[in-house]
Amino acid sequence: MSAEEAKREILKCAKCGKCRSVCPVFIEVGDETRVARGRISLAEAIFQGEIFYSKELRDYIYSCKKCLRCQACCPSGVDFNLIINALLEGIEKNMGIPPMARFVLRVLLPRRRLFDLTIKMASLFQKLIPGKRRGTMRHLPLFFMGKRWVPPLARRTTLNRFQHTQKLSNPEMRVGFFVGCLTNYVYPNIAEALVKVLNHLNIEVVIPSEQVCCGIPALSLGDTTAARKLAEKNRAIFEASASGGLDAIVSACSTCSLTIKREYLRLLGDSWKPMADKVYDISVFLEKFTHYETDPISTKVTYHDPCHLRWGQGVTKEPREVLGRCAEFKEMEYPDRCCGGGGVFSIIYRDLSLKIGEHKINSIERVGADMVATSCPGCMLQISDMVASRNLPVETLHVVELLSRTINHRPKG
Numbered sequence: 001m002s003a004e005e006a007k008r009e010i011l012k013c014a015k016c017g018k019c020r021s022v023c024p025v026f027i028e029v030g031d032e033t034r035v036a037r038g039r040i041s042l043a044e045a046i047f048q049g050e051i052f053y054s055k056e057l058r059d060y061i062y063s064c065k066k067c068l069r070c071q072a073c074c075p076s077g078v079d080f081n082l083i084i085n086a087l088l089e090g091i092e093k094n095m096g097i098p099p100m101a102r103f104v105l106r107v108l109l110p111r112r113r114l115f116d117l118t119i120k121m122a123s124l125f126q127k128l129i130p131g132k133r134r135g136t137m138r139h140l141p142l143f144f145m146g147k148r149w150v151p152p153l154a155r156r157t158t159l160n161r162f163q164h165t166q167k168l169s170n171p172e173m174r175v176g177f178f179v180g181c182l183t184n185y186v187y188p189n190i191a192e193a194l195v196k197v198l199n200h201l202n203i204e205v206v207i208p209s210e211q212v213c214c215g216i217p218a219l220s221l222g223d224t225t226a227a228r229k230l231a232e233k234n235r236a237i238f239e240a241s242a243s244g245g246l247d248a249i250v251s252a253c254s255t256c257s258l259t260i261k262r263e264y265l266r267l268l269g270d271s272w273k274p275m276a277d278k279v280y281d282i283s284v285f286l287e288k289f290t291h292y293e294t295d296p297i298s299t300k301v302t303y304h305d306p307c308h309l310r311w312g313q314g315v316t317k318e319p320r321e322v323l324g325r326c327a328e329f330k331e332m333e334y335p336d337r338c339c340g341g342g343g344v345f346s347i348i349y350r351d352l353s354l355k356i357g358e359h360k361i362n363s364i365e366r367v368g369a370d371m372v373a374t375s376c377p378g379c380m381l382q383i384s385d386m387v388a389s390r391n392l393p394v395e396t397l398h399v400v401e402l403l404s405r406t407i408n409h410r411p412k413g
């Protein structure tokens with residue numbers, strides 16, 4: 001990341017304050033140092049040597065959700081993502097990051113088998129945890145995030161379940177599947193649904209078993225070196241798969257698709273562009289390239305827009321189109337309001353994360369749907385936690401899961 005690029009973006013900011021009206025963090029805390037405009041002023045002061053890196057500054061920067069909502073509404077077109085990434089890198093270079101986080105990012109995440117083993121050990125502890133509610137349990141053993149209801153770790157990871165590509169005799173298309181950590185370790189049911197739907201549509205799904213984390217946890221802590229290493233590994237793996245011909249790379253995680261589509265261009269350079277252009281969120285892929293029929297169910301489903309899909313990729317209509325074919329679609333109030341989730345953010349700022357999420361769970365409760373669907377496993381984690389906390393009779397699921405339950409499997413003709 002070049003500081004010069006960030007400085008150019010800083011100069012574009014007109015200090016109009018429009019970002020204050022949409023920033024989920026600012027709306028809760030009302031503190032100018034925790035909104036794009038204030039953080040841009042801090043970046044300006046840092047680059048001009050007027051202030052120095054400190055614990056307070058780190059807190060102002062870490063408390064940004066990187067939801068990109070401010071960027072999507074900015075009348076001056078400021079690339080805030082570039083500025084916040086430059087600040088995070090500065091923090092990492094000048095203050096470092098906790099040794100445990102460094103170990104996870106640089107040692108565990110690039111080594112799939114070692115990471116699998118760590119998660120496996122963590123999953124053994126979950127058997128000891130009492131109390132289950134709506135498919136969730138009280139703690140995530142790895143992080144001991146008390147007060148949270150989270151789904152148990154999968155007994156068998158997605159990448160272990162799909163070690164071999166299900167070969168189709170004469171497929172219409174061949175796509176790579178970027179799985180992502182949550183779908184791999186917590187939600188293999190999303191992967192099963194995605195593969196089932198695509199195979200039904202005569203699309204072969206290649207799931208390279210050596211793929212690793214997309215790198216977003218490393219980027220969130222400013223460790224660009226670790227993020228680039230993960231990106232390079234994924235590039236080598238997917239380019240090797242692409243040598244057999246890949247028409248697209250699909251993902252069921254908004255954050256993963258945003259990272260491999262956009263952040264990898266920054267990490268790997270323009271040589272990644274041909275692959276980046278092939279990356280699609282699963283609902284976008286389905287609506288753009290396929291035709292399918294469904295047997296809709298008489299169940300009310302509502303939809304939550306993940307920030308990284310709506311603000312990061314501008315996708316709004318495709319997931320709704322899929323859901324509208326599967327069940328009775330009912331829009332909630334403020335579907336684009338942040339759910340408060342987000343990997344590193346919801347661990348460091350747990351209470352703030354839940355406070356932001358209050359608005360979302362209120363909307364879900366008011367709409368009176370039986371199901372809340374979304375396009376991001378990270379949002380599912382947050383929403384199912386809040387649903388379980390309130391003990392609501394609402395199922396949280398991924399868009400592609402509902403499609404796999406309702407897609408018409410009758411033979412054609």
Ligand code: SF4
Pocket residue numbers: 012013014015016017018019020036037040070073074075076077078080
């Ligand atoms: S909306 Fe854009 S131009 Fe206005 S203060 Fe925020 S970042 Fe600056």
Ligand code: SF4
Pocket residue numbers: 022023024025026034035036063064065066067068069070071080
């Ligand atoms: S990225 Fe999101 S949390 Fe960060 S300043 Fe912008 S709107 Fe606020």
